[in-house]
Amino acid sequence: MVVQKDKYLKLLSKEYPTVADTITEIINLEAIMNLPKATEHFISDLHGEYDAVQHVLRNGSGNIKEKIREIFQGRLSTREMNQLATIVYYPKEKIDLIVSELESEAEIEEFFTLTTSRITELCAFVVSKYTRSKVRKSLPKDYAYIIEELLFKDAIMTNKEDYYDKIIDTVISLKRGKELIAAFAHVIQRLVVDYIHVVGDIYDRGPYPDKIIDMLMDGHELDIQWGNHDVLWMGAASGSAACMANVIRICARYDNLEIIEDAYGISLRPLMLFSEMNYPEERFEPFMPKIDPDEEKKIYPEEVRQIAKMNQAISIIQFKLEGEIIQRQPKFEMDDRLLLAGINLEEGTVKVNGKTYPLNCTYFPTIDPENPFKLTEEEEQVVGKLQIGFQNSERLHKHMKFLFSKGSMYTIYNDNLVYHGCVPLNEDGSFMQMDIGGNNYSGRALLDKYEDVLRKGYIHRKNKERNKKYLDYIWYLWEGKASSLFGKDKMTTFERLYISNKETHLEKKNLYYHERDNIEMSYKILEEFGVDPTKGHIINGHTPVKESKGENPLKADGKLIVIDGGFSKAYQPTTGLAGYTLLYNSFGMQLVSHQPFTSVENAMINEIDIVSTRRIVDKELERKTVRETDVGRRLTRQVKDLQQLLEAYQEGEIVEKVKK
Numbered sequence: 094m095v096v097q098k099d100k101y102l103k104l105l106s107k108e109y110p111t112v113a114d115t116i117t118e119i120i121n122l123e124a125i126m127n128l129p130k131a132t133e134h135f136i137s138d139l140h141g142e143y144d145a146v147q148h149v150l151r152n153g154s155g156n157i158k159e160k161i162r163e164i165f166q167g168r169l170s171t172r173e174m175n176q177l178a179t180i181v182y183y184p185k186e187k188i189d190l191i192v193s194e195l196e197s198e199a200e201i202e203e204f205f206t207l208t209t210s211r212i213t214e215l216c217a218f219v220v221s222k223y224t225r226s227k228v229r230k231s232l233p234k235d236y237a238y239i240i241e242e243l244l245f246k247d248a249i250m251t252n253k254e255d256y257y258d259k260i261i262d263t264v265i266s267l268k269r270g271k272e273l274i275a276a277f278a279h280v281i282q283r284l285v286v287d288y289i290h291v292v293g294d295i296y297d298r299g300p301y302p303d304k305i306i307d308m309l310m311d312g313h314e315l316d317i318q319w320g321n322h323d324v325l326w327m328g329a330a331s332g333s334a335a336c337m338a339n340v341i342r343i344c345a346r347y348d349n350l351e352i353i354e355d356a357y358g359i360s361l362r363p364l365m366l367f368s369e370m371n372y373p374e375e376r377f378e379p380f381m382p383k384i385d386p387d388e389e390k391k392i393y394p395e396e397v398r399q400i401a402k403m404n405q406a407i408s409i410i411q412f413k414l415e416g417e418i419i420q421r422q423p424k425f426e427m428d429d430r431l432l433l434a435g436i437n438l439e440e441g442t443v444k445v446n447g448k449t450y451p452l453n454c455t456y457f458p459t460i461d462p463e464n465p466f467k468l469t470e471e472e473e474q475v476v477g478k479l480q481i482g483f484q485n486s487e488r489l490h491k492h493m494k495f496l497f498s499k500g501s502m503y504t505i506y507n508d509n510l511v512y513h514g515c516v517p518l519n520e521d522g523s524f525m526q527m528d529i530g531g532n533n534y535s536g537r538a539l540l541d542k543y544e545d546v547l548r549k550g551y552i553h554r555k556n557k558e559r560n561k562k563y564l565d566y567i568w569y570l571w572e573g574k575a576s577s578l579f580g581k582d583k584m585t586t587f588e589r590l591y592i593s594n595k596e597t598h599l600e601k602k603n604l605y606y607h608e609r610d611n612i613e614m615s616y617k618i619l620e621e622f623g624v625d626p627t628k629g630h631i632i633n634g635h636t637p638v639k640e641s642k643g644e645n646p647l648k649a650d651g652k653l654i655v656i657d658g659g660f661s662k663a664y665q666p667t668t669g670l671a672g673y674t675l676l677y678n679s680f681g682m683q684l685v686s687h688q689p690f691t692s693v694e695n696a697m698i699n700e701i702d703i704v705s706t707r708r709i710v711d712k713e714l715e716r717k718t719v720r721e722t723d724v725g726r727r728l729t730r731q732v733k734d735l736q737q738l739l740e741a742y743q744e745g746e747i748v749e750k751v752k753k
Contacts, residue, residue: 098737102747105738110750115739121224122728122735126720129222129679131287132156133507134313136674137634138320138657139291141299141349144693145660145672147308151182153285154674154685160285164218165211175700177211181282183697184275190697192271205270209261212277213243219285220244222679231283236276239264286676289313290506292634292656293320293513293578295496297343299660303356306492309499317500320513320634321571321578324547328567329483330493331550332560334476335418335568337483338411342586345404348382348392357489359482363475365399368406371458371471379454379590380404409459410476412587416466418565424528425569432587433465443591450592484554497551502544502577503622507677507722508629510622512540514578515605515635522604522614524621527575529566536621540577543570580605580635606636615652630654630682630711632675646673646684651710654684675710679717682710 109115134154139146152158158178165174180187188208195201220228225245232240239260246257264273291309295317296302309315319327325343328336341364344350353359380401384392412433419427435444441455459469468476483489503512516536517525524535527542534542543566550563570576572584581600588597608614616626634657646655660672676683719725741747 099746101734102738102741105734106741106747106750109735109738112739112742112749115735115742119732119735119739122732125224126718126725126728128224128719130507130717130719130722131222132285132676132678133288133290134286134674134676135290135292135511135632135656136672137292137513138294138672139299139302139305139660140294140297140322141302141305141352142660143299143301143304143308145687146305148182148693148696149672149674149687150286150289150308150312151282152178153282154676154687156285156676157181157281160219161215164215169211177208177215179697179700180208180274181212181215181278183693184278185271186697188271188274202265205265205274206261208274209265209270209277212274212281216240216277216281217244219281223284223287228280228284231280233276233279236273239273240276240280283313286313289315290504290511290632291315291317292511292632293318294322294634294657295320296326297322297340298347298349300349300352301356303352303488303492306495310495315499316504316506317496318503318511318513318634319496319500319547319578321576323496323500324567324570324578326489327493327496327547327551328564328571330489331547331554331564331567332480332484332557333550333564333568334480335411335414336564336571337479338407338414338476339571341407341479342404342411345380345400345407346382348384348400350400350403357486359479359486359489361403361479363478364403364407367471367475368402369399372402372405372456374398374402380408405454406475408586408590409457410468410472413466413468413472414476415568418568420466422565422569425565425573427573427583430583430587431466433460436460436462436465438462445588445592445597450594450597452591453593454591493551497548502540502547505622505624508624509632509677510619510624510629511632512577513634514576515580515603515633516540516618516621517575517577517580518604518608518614520604522608522617525575525603527573530562537623539575543577574603578635609633609648609653609655612649612652615649619652626652632656646686647710654682654710656684681712681717684710 109118132153134150136146136149136154158174161174161178165177169177176187176191191204192201195204228244229237229241242260243257264270289309289312295305295309309317317323322343325336325339329340341350341353341361344353350361354361378401382397382400382404384397416431416433419425419430429446432443432445436452436457437443437449438455438457438460441452442449443452444450459472461467503510505511517527517539519525524539526533526535527539529542529546546563546566547570550560550567553560553563570578572579572581574582580603582603583600585598585600592598605614615631618631619626619629630651631653633653633655636655636657647653648655654675656673656675672687674685674687676685720729738747742749
């Protein structure tokens, strides 16, 4: 150990070669640890709703408008504050609108001068709790020097006021006022929230998950806790045909096939031709897509019929592929999902859990009653061609690699345990076990093993033989009863499509969801993951909070917080709102509920922001500093190492480097 310590200190001395360098860094780190804790932003269940999500990130869940009120209340009118906020959210677009309504060059110059002054003041306030080094790293290259000069101007040296004014005047005279303001807006958006936790389900239902990922790739520091819909796409990209079929079916169901074809360049023509040849128009009624009322007039009836037939074709392929998995994996205990085997084609019925129900669609042209789960030759060809498309999509794999690099099944960050779905429980409250590779896992170990399976499944995606042992488990994460991402006893997709009797549609939730208000259960889960339950919280997504029916997102006396309020438009009639987010800053935690987002145009033209309501979850008795966070604990270790290096210099154990 002594030898290793000496080696480490010698390596450290290369970065800090003198006593002065070492002392300077100790002072710097100690100073940083006394700064206020930076703001964390938790956001969940984005479901492809790019416009709403990007607006919430641009406005920091209302944080920017709060900062504007703190600074300018009493100095600016409500209209002026709203205008400034909108400029921060959408700088170039809003400035173009404002300038187009001004009548003279003098008015335009006055607007740019005032706005630059105000946004500089706002930006200085936002960055005041960061080191100059951190702020410098966030500055856009083109305007870094100018912004830094204006942000850190010396208020004491009044004789430099002309210097600062001249900077602004020159920028405006060179017709670069808009670009400078946009650069300030970028810094504010980046630093009003320091770190983002995306608590799962970027994909499915909404139209633009790819745009959300592009935005996340080009934005804040963040981590991602994978959701069940994310894992479905990750499984499809890893080579799981069953996951791929589910992806296509869901996109067809929500009229979002453009995600596959346009966003990721994957041709669905083989499926379209197959469905046209095998599924007549009069037999597809249960498979009609859910169409956004705002888009209904833009879609031709023939296109709707085509999507419905593709949905029908891929659904049968999905049930067959899933049946094959269930038959070769008896440990999954999913024989009740082998419903194709219970179909009586002559009578037009199906047997579910021992009871017989009439089918509302009796057309199954590709099912062999003797071997109902065997793909026809044509179906095999369709699946093979679709898989090649998923394997060869560069943009899809760029996004999947991002999900794997930033993502995990759960994270523990600043004493909070964050995951998308649940920790599966048995009926007696014990942690549910799952056999993976001949070993039983439960609790934290189960989530760790699921993550291991997901990563190896993607790494070995080009080696079909080696990948076999992972892909079935990746699909199981989508709808298995011991999946931490699903949390129900079964997924009744077949019943919802083919049986009108709603008693067959029921999906029993895992005990976890009935025990979320039990503070003892929250303590048990936090302890299982090594989190101090007196300090920590569980932060959860996955299940929409039905606020319109009186459900409270704060469970177990605030120990468990559910932040899926329904960004997805499909959920909003049920939830009564458009999502929860959570802010955690130096003063404590605030839960923010959002009303539905109308449009970017409405936000820019009419300055209609998302109406957000805040409530305190936890309030710090004393303002929390960086020293009390994970970053602070890491910096404390660095200071300890540097102090040992300093002692080694002073004792002559390591010789200072002479600077030339």
